[in-house]
Amino acid sequence: MLDESRSNFSRLRERAGISVEALAPLVGYSPATVYRWERGESLPRQAALTVLEDLVRGRGGPELKEPAFRFIDLFAGIGGIRRGFEPFGGKCVFTSEWDRWAQTTYSANFPHDDHEITGDITKVKAEDIPEHDLLLAGFPCQPFSIAGVSKKNALGRAHGFADETQGTLFFDVARIIAEHRPKAFLLENVKNLVNHDRGHTFKVIMARLRDLGYHVPTPRVINAKGYVPQHRERILIAGFREECDFTFDDLDVPSPLNGPRLSSILHPEDGTETPERPFTGPDGRVSQKYVLTDHLWRYLQDYAAKHRAAGNGFGFGLVGPGDVARTLSARYYKDGSEILIDRGPENNPRRLTPRECARLMGFDRSGSPQFVIPVSDTQAYKQFGNSVAVPVIEAVARHMAPWITTKASLDVASEQERPQLFA
Template identity: 70%
Template sequence: MTTKSLRAPASAQSVPFTFIDLFAGIGGMRLAFDSVGGRCVFTSEWNVHAQKTYADNHRDNRPLEGDITKVHTDDIPDHDVLVAGFPCQPFSIAGVSKKNSLGRKHGFEDETQGTLFFDVARVIAAKRPAAFLLENVKNLKSHDKGRTFEVILRTLREELGYHVEHAVLDGNGFVPQHRERMVIVGFRDKTSFSFSDLVLPKKGSRKLSEILHPEDGSETAEAPFTEGPFATVNPKYILTDGLWRYLQGYAEKHRAKGNGFGFGLVDGDGVARTLSARYYKDGSEILISRGEGLNPRRLTPRECARLMGYPESFRITVSDTQAYKQFGNSVAVPMFSAVAKHMMPHLAQVLATPRAA
């Protein structure tokens, strides 16, 4: 049995373009933009474990940059598309009139200073790429009572002059997982880009059976995830009696209080909850049923990679703990491949337009 690929095909409308990968993680967005013909010319990621995974899978003849806050824009190459999954932080917004009275700036340099979005904004301001794609959690819109999103959109539209569209998209259908993310796309020039005509697969059309180890010998064993002639899952991923009792008791306690907290027990016919960076702790959000009377198990890191739409060739060269964190922090690759493909004709239009002096 060969696990079905969850990656979107490369776009037939691809145009040659360059892009940079900020807050790159392990390169999920990189894979999406590679798939539509892009060439990555700069990467920044501060976490050393994510740097290792990225470097082991994206063999570039250039070093990865670390902390983007320490990189001067003169050291970032010109590029056509900026891609960033920046962390969400609150902004402190004071009234423009008050700032004027104090003789202070009230553009993005002041409003976003001290946040990681500032570093996205300063690169866009300096390099003026034809387009950008920004990704964040779905709650970005309500973060800090809506003020964070307000500043982001005002900065991108009014301060930087880009034409911006945004939408919350769910990876469910691209992968067998509920995974909602805020996606923000901007173009330097006016285009007809809209999320309304982005074709999305039917939710629930992908099942967990597509990404689970078959354990029947049809898959080659991959240590330490699977072992033996039938490539069965390593017993270390099965919950201990103590942990399984604890999770059941925890769930029952909250059910009695009318809360929805508890574990997520699923089988091959289901769709998983959102994989989180805390999965390494107890795996409670996605537990795989092994049948009645048997303790469930966690997903293996390889199954997590598949659940996020990474290709089978993707190398997992870090500890299980780090791998769980990395995939839990990553993006559903085929969903962003679809967005990148949707951007291509609009990007071609902007690249064909002479740039204003």
């Protein structure tokens, strides 16, 4: 009977052209519950089937037309910030991302959007952007990151607000906020934003946001290490149009000391996982193409030895299933040096596969469909390295939900109901 219900539920959902994440708030259940219906693990509620039937027939009711909140996704990348907010009933009404390969991945994972992805936000008039309750923006971090500043200093190029191609994109965020006056916003960037240019950059950003008339509580730096097996610190800046008692101080973040380990995201390579080409072969073992060549492995070892002798900390990061990885960066495609998987003393280490990167960043969760990776390995590494740790954003979204939702009946799932990290 479960199989028959699953077939009916899946067929109706596909005909309705709606994703599980978008359907969940409409029927008043968590995405995890709806995924159980999708997989046939439990019977779907009749009310949910009725909603799908109404969508297929084009009827719908008022509750189907009014999301809990509407948001825009700026500098969207592959949709990491969006994935954190959609489970709470949000509807994305505008997306901006200039990189064509990121657009490809974004479109593959949000195929039912009723809007096209806009490219260069600097060429978009603020008044042409739809009205929205929430603005989300992971504005480019390279001008402010430690690696980005070091590289640009070495090249004699400007960084921060002096970087005309990226640093000033914050002001595009500000002009859109000024035009639309959304109920709230959430901005994400690297931890080093606070210290860039001896704190001047951060002061300018905070002053500008507050000059717009927004209540901007003290931002918070969150390490994703409590959620995923990766050291990844990012700053979150929230703002609210109305004065409120929101604070990041009472956001309960799991201790980085007790977070998951790499074993939770690595391919088991023991035949228990369904093979996925090109990442794994028919036997489930990781493809040989991810193993470092003798030449590259020797180069990385010599490079690390040279810097150790000079008293520097540069070198590769060799890790195993019981470890936590360094920060995955957009340059991972070059040599994978920051996260190399130890394969024993007799074997060269290997890079993570893009599928493992999806798990490491929280895009793949237990009980959820796999994140679609339609691009080359090089592009996938860049995209995941530039993205956010989705579980962190989801935790922030849950914390912000009472101040941004417009539907009193919104059922926000508990931590126990939500899909957990891939295992």
